[in-house]
Amino acid sequence: MSDNPIREKLAELKELAQAARIDLAREIGELEKKLDLSLTPESEAWRRVELARHPERPTTLDYARAIFDDFMELHGDRSFADDPAMVGGIALLAGRPVTFFGHQKGKNMKDNLKRNFGMAHPEGYRKALRLARQAEKFGRPVLSFIDTPGAFPGVSAEERGISQAIAATMKGFSELTVPVIVTVLGEGGSGGAIGIGIGDVVLIMENGFYSVISPEGCASILLRDPSKARHSASLLKLIPEYLLEFKVVDRIIPEPAGGAHKDPAGAAVSLKAAIITALEDLSKKNVEALLAERHAKFLSLGTFQEQEPQRKSLLQRLRDFF
Amino acid sequence: MIEFGKQKGWIRYLTEHPVRRKRDERLFIDEKHSCPSCQRPLTAEEMERSLYTCPHCTHHFRLTAWERIRYTADEGVFQEFSADMETVNPLGFPDYEEKLAGTMQKTGLKEAVVTGLCKVGGREVVLAVMDFRFIGGSMGSVVGEKVMRAMLVGAEKRLPVIVFTASGGARMQEGILSLMQMAKTAVATLALERRRCPYFVVLTDPTTAGVLASFAMLGDVILAEPGALMRFAGARVVAGTIREKVPENFPLSAFHLDRGFVDAVVPRQKLKTTLSFLLGTHPVQQGSKS
Numbered sequence A: 001m002s003d004n005p006i007r008e009k010l011a012e013l014k015e016l017a018q019a020a021r022i023d024l025a026r027e028i029g030e031l032e033k034k035l036d037l038s039l040t041p042e043s044e045a046w047r048r049v050e051l052a053r054h055p056e057r058p059t060t061l062d063y064a065r066a067i068f069d070d071f072m073e074l075h076g077d078r079s080f081a082d083d084p085a086m087v088g089g090i091a092l093l094a095g096r097p098v099t100f101f102g103h104q105k106g107k108n109m110k111d112n113l114k115r116n117f118g119m120a121h122p123e124g125y126r127k128a129l130r131l132a133r134q135a136e137k138f139g140r141p142v143l144s145f146i147d148t149p150g151a152f153p154g155v156s157a158e159e160r161g162i163s164q165a166i167a168a169t170m171k172g173f174s175e176l177t178v179p180v181i182v183t184v185l186g187e188g189g190s191g192g193a194i195g196i197g198i199g200d201v202v203l204i205m206e207n208g209f210y211s212v213i214s215p216e217g218c219a220s221i222l223l224r225d226p227s228k229a230r231h232s233a234s235l236l237k238l239i240p241e242y243l244l245e246f247k248v249v250d251r252i253i254p255e256p257a258g259g260a261h262k263d264p265a266g267a268a269v270s271l272k273a274a275i276i277t278a279l280e281d282l283s284k285k286n287v288e289a290l291l292a293e294r295h296a297k298f299l300s301l302g303t304f305q306e307q308e309p310q311r312k313s314l315l316q317r318l319r320d321f322f
Numbered sequence B: 001m002i003e004f005g006k007q008k009g010w011i012r013y014l015t016e017h018p019v020r021r022k023r024d025e026r027l028f029i030d031e032k033h034s035c036p037s038c039q040r041p042l043t044a045e046e047m048e049r050s051l052y053t054c055p056h057c058t059h060h061f062r063l064t065a066w067e068r069i070r071y072t073a074d075e076g077v078f079q080e081f082s083a084d085m086e087t088v089n090p091l092g093f094p095d096y097e098e099k100l101a102g103t104m105q106k107t108g109l110k111e112a113v114v115t116g117l118c119k120v121g122g123r124e125v126v127l128a129v130m131d132f133r134f135i136g137g138s139m140g141s142v143v144g145e146k147v148m149r150a151m152l153v154g155a156e157k158r159l160p161v162i163v164f165t166a167s168g169g170a171r172m173q174e175g176i177l178s179l180m181q182m183a184k185t186a187v188a189t190l191a192l193e194r195r196r197c198p199y200f201v202v203l204t205d206p207t208t209a210g211v212l213a214s215f216a217m218l219g220d221v222i223l224a225e226p227g228a229l230m231r232f233a234g235a236r237v238v239a240g241t242i243r244e245k246v247p248e249n250f251p252l253s254a255f256h257l258d259r260g261f262v263d264a265v266v267p268r269q270k271l272k273t274t275l276s277f278l279l280g281t282h283p284v285q286q287g288s289k290s
Helices: A005-020 A025-038 A041-052 A060-067 A109-118 A122-137 A155-159 A162-174 A190-194 A215-221 A226-235 A240-245 A264-283 A287-299 A311-316 B008-016 B025-032 B044-049 B065-072 B096-107 B141-157 B172-194 B235-242 B253-259 B268-280
Strands: A070-073 A086-093 A096-103 A142-148 A180-189 A201-205 A209-211 A251-253 B113-120 B123-130 B161-167 B199-208 B221-224
Touching: A005 A025, A041 A209, A041 A215, A041 A226, A060 A086, A060 A096, A060 A142, A060 A264, A086 A122, A086 A264, A096 A122, A122 A142, A122 A162, A142 A190, A162 A190, A162 A287, A162 B172, A180 A190, A180 A264, A190 B172, A201 A240, A201 A264, A209 B172, A215 A226, A215 B235, A240 A251, A251 A264, A287 B172, B025 B044, B065 B113, B065 B123, B065 B161, B065 B268, B113 B141, B113 B268, B123 B141, B123 B268, B141 B161, B141 B172, B172 B199, B199 B268, B221 B253, B221 B268
Parallel strands: A096 A142, A142 A180, A180 A201, A180 A209, A201 A251, B123 B161, B161 B199, B199 B221
Antiparallel strands: A070 A086, A086 A096, B113 B123
16 A cells, blocks of 8 residues: 555655654644545445456466466367457466466457456356366366456356356366465456356455455445445455455465556566465375365355354364265 | 347247246235236135146246245155354445344245255155245355255265255345355355265246356256246346346246256146156165265
């Protein structure tokens, strides 16, 4: 948050006051008040939403070019088509073969029409699952990158079974015997995001968000007022700090000041380091531990109350079921 | 088969199912003593005898969870699981607690799904039944947890699991945690797979979004009631994101049958015999993994 102009000004003033030994307490107090206001959850949540959707924000392929020694894109789901909104392939990460895939947004209108604004069709999810199973066969770790407003909601997606594709992909990922690292790069939009969101470690970029519904959708459906998107962004608690608290993500990856688009190379360095660290940890685990922990991670999500808690014993007996 | 034209396919379904469903269709019968779909006269006794389907136009009315259990389970004991589990308000979402309290009072339910152990066609099974009246049958933490537990009990006792779905999707008031219930329930189906327990899903009107795109689409056999709405994205979401106009009652079960996403569309009167047949063709497996 060093990009906040008020905070910068404040630091300057404090330095100045100390150096010149003059009393600026009143000015500093006023600025601090302004700062508090500028950081109410509402504007902070919305700031992240806007940064996550920034048209110049690095995309999956941008990061692929930056973090891999080399990579090759693979196409098609082998049953219907290739989905340009979901890219994927084989890559070398610090000399080690990995499989990667992720939603792909465009940088301009023409590009976005081709990429369908990062909204994948069923064939996109089936491609991701195909690549993940291929990775399993050759013992390659899987890197999944989330950056989508949501899965494509139109008739073409319904008739090819978008619901089935997402469900089958989630289930498929939960049984992969290789490490799976999920990173939310920008927008983590609803079912389209969780479709490729099951893994051993879930990372999120500092200015990414992950939500059950877009702030606009929540505003028009629950608040019955589409103009309240900012307000619903804060109600949904969709920013990384809350996600960490809810155990939905495991780590927040810091971004350069002002957001990843200000310094894509810097953002890629942080991302690469976080992925390599996570991979090193996961590589130490045997397959049984890897799967048991992945299952327990997702089976324990949620909050509720009951008179006689039984969850613990259920989760302890888990290992026998899988 | 339907033609693959961009629009032709669904237009035919619309002419087959011209009814725009009403939220209060059951009230409609009580007040007007006629079917909201075909307008012909109906009485309460007739409805009960026909399992709440219209004897004239076969329109299937939505059932409450306990009605469904009564029509599905053999007479005898229904041993409910986690009956006292209640929702908390994890995000501190405004008005959510009031809404929950009001819905509980209105429906007599604690949450949008009832799970338990009972017999169907003489065979012991785990049953999970959703109720659309409870905040649109939406899946929050409690629904996810109860469905997951039902599956884990099925896996542990090596019993078949039957799920009746009816849901508008994830519960928005629980934010990201409700989205995570999709992952949780999908992972839980794996336990049934590893233990080779049969898992049957019956899609009822309506099953959409987060529930359809998770455990509902993962059954070994997926049945659907006639005329049940099943879709990933609601009309409002579609209109808001891509400005494509999708009719409110599209697509229905027949569409998914044609497209290959459900195994059979089964009228309510035949559901119990169909489930009994399926249970009979899936004897208990011994000596599977673990």
